[in-house]
Amino acid sequence: xxxxxxxxxxxxxxDAMANTxxxxxxxxxxxxxxxxxxxxxxRRFLRDLGFGAAGTLALASxxxxxxxxxxxxxxxxxxxxxxxxxxxxxxxxxxxxxxxSDEKTAATYNNYYEFSTQKDRVHRLVDGFVITPWPxxxxxxxxxxxxxxxxxxxxEFGLEERIYRFRCVEAWAMIVPWTGxxxxxxxxxxxxxxxAKFVRFETVARPTQMPAYTRLVSNGYPLPYNxxxxxxxxxxxxTLVATGIxxxxxxxxxxxxxxxxxxxxxxYKSIKSIVKIELISRQxxxxxxxxxxxxxxxxxxxxxxxxxPRWSQATERMIDTGDRVPxxxxxxxGEAVAKLYKKS
Numbered sequence: 191x192x193x194x195x196x197x198x199x200x201x202x203x204x205d206a207m208a209n210t211x212x213x214x215x216x217x218x219x220x221x222x223x224x225x226x227x228x229x230x231x232x233r234r235f236l237r238d239l240g241f242g243a244a245g246t247l248a249l250a251s252x253x254x255x256x257x258x259x260x261x262x263x264x265x266x267x268x269x270x271x272x273x274x275x276x277x278x279x280x281x282x283x284x285x286x287x288x289x290x291s292d293e294k295t296a297a298t299y300n301n302y303y304e305f306s307t308q309k310d311r312v313h314r315l316v317d318g319f320v321i322t323p324w325p326x327x328x329x330x331x332x333x334x335x336x337x338x339x340x341x342x343x344x345x346e347f348g349l350e351e352r353i354y355r356f357r358c359v360e361a362w363a364m365i366v367p368w369t370g371x372x373x374x375x376x377x378x379x380x381x382x383x384x385x386a387k388f389v390r391f392e393t394v395a396r397p398t399q400m401p402a403y404t405r406l407v408s409n410g411y412p413l414p415y416n417x418x419x420x421x422x423x424x425x426x427x428x429t430l431v432a433t434g435i436x437x438x439x440x441x442x443x444x445x446x447x448x449x450x451x452x453x454x455x456x457x458y459k460s461i462k463s464i465v466k467i468e469l470i471s472r473q474x475x476x477x478x479x480x481x482x483x484x485x486x487x488x489x490x491x492x493x494x495x496x497x498x499p500r501w502s503q504a505t506e507r508m509i510d511t512g513d514r515v516p517x518x519x520x521x522x523x524g525e526a527v528a529k530l531y532k533k534s
Contacts, residue, residue, distance in 0.1 A: 275349055277437030278369045284352035291364035292510035293436045299509065300443040301358075302462060304393075304400035304413070316442035319399045321463075324447045330390075330469035333381035340448050344433060346379075347371040351437070352430060357492045357521045359456035363506040368451055369434030374425045382421060382469050389424040390474040391450060392416045392466035412481070417461040418474040418488065419452065422530055428453055428523060431464075454520040454527045456490045491531070492521040 300312040305319075324340040349369050357363045377389070395414035397403040407413050423429065430451040433440050440446040445462025452459050458478050478486035485499050494504045494517035506517050520527050 275344065276369060276434050276439055278349040278351045278434065280351040280353075280367070284354070286353060288353060288355075288365045290353070290367060290436075291508065295510040296364065296366075296435075297441060297443070301457075302443055302445070303406060303411070304403045304415070305443070306402055313441075313443045315401050319396070319442050321442065321447045324465075326448070326465060326467070328376065328380045328467045328469075331383040331386035331471060332377075332469050333383060334379065336380050340433070343376065343431075344371070347375045349433065351434075354428075354430075354451060354453040355521050355523075356451075356453060356457060356460075357506060357517070359458060359486070359490070359498065359503075361498075361501060361503060361506050361517075362509050363515075363517075363521075364509045367436055368430055368432040369437070369440075370430045370432035370448075370451070372427060373429045373431050373450070374427065376431060376467070377421075377425055377469075380469070385471045386469035387421055388418055388470050388473055389421060390416060390418045390466075390468040390470055391461045391464050392468075393461055394463045394465045412477055415461060415477050416474070417450070417459055417476050419459070420473075420530075421469070423452070423527075426527060426530070428526060454491060454523040456486075456492060458486065459490050489531075491527075492517060493519060495519075 298313050299309045301309060302312045302316075305312045305315045325337070326340050326343065327335075327337045329335040329337075349371060351367055351369045353365065353367050355363065356366050393413075393415035395403070397407075403413060419429070431448055432445075432451045433448050435441070435444055440449065445460075448464050449462040450460045450464065473488060476486075476488060479488050492503075497503050503517055505514050507514055518524070
């Protein structure tokens with residue numbers, strides 16, 4: 191057992207009255223409670239189904255600034271939202287002064303099954319993925335459905351940077367500087383109807399540009415990838431549409447040109463490469479819940495006291511350093527979001 195060290199000096203919460211992030215003290219010791227092999231168990235499960243590894247992408251950079259180390263050219267990609275918009279101003283309410291995870295590690299360790307089920311291969315296979323232009327459609331139970339290009343939304347809403355913790359269901363974690371805009375702005379634009387209770391998201395489907403797509407479908411994977419949130423979760427101030435990371439446009443392997451970030455939920459809820467957003471009245475069937483409802487339920491809030499059926503969620507491994515730290519309820523954002531789940 192290594193001696194206790196301070197991994198994160200603070201974790202943020204939202205002051206409900208002021209609607210700002212307040213960073214209380216938070217000291218976390220290193221721990222080796224969970225075996226290093228734990229995070230691989232989900233990969234074995236999916237391999238048995240014919241899929242391979244699972245989870246959400248790994249993201250990271252070193253220090254409180256951005257890493258100057260070279261990122262592979264295939265990782266950089268080309269983002270339709272990239273010209274002259276990065277780096278965006280960091281929102282001071284989401285700037286807890288944490289040490290960022292390593293950017294190069296993030297760029298070469300990614301879960302994006304449509305390209306590969308091997309994390310270290312995704313960044314090598316994205317060059318043929320076309321992300322300019324990028325049409326987006328918002329429809330369903332709303333007064334003003336919208337269809338257009340992502341750049342139109344960015345021009346309307348602007349961009350800001352936020353530092354978030356990110357937690358994968360595979361029990362690894364990182365600290366990431368995202369750039370984007372609140373999903374609430376987009377939903378307010380289309381004016382949800384009173385019977386809109388959920389929001390369904392869908393990833394682009396391009397079998398000719400995504401090398402593993404056809405194989406996954408033949409193995410029973412219900413593509414295109416889809417996810418969902420309750421309307422109050424989607425409208426929460428923490429829920430972000432991300433178009434950038436580490437002060438740059440979002441690389442393709444991270445879900446370019448636009449993905450969701452829901453920091454209090456396991457990473458697979460943060461869907462990549464979004465093209466459709468639908469407001470609906472009933473809870474949608476989502477991809478991972480369809481495949482294994484006992485393992486990947488719809489809500490999927492980070493909870494150290496509820497183990498995955500095949501491994502513990504009590505601790506998590508920092509993706510770049512390997513440090514093992516205790517998992518926090520709601521990934522450390524409980525004071526901001528726990529009230530969403532209080533039963534009346």
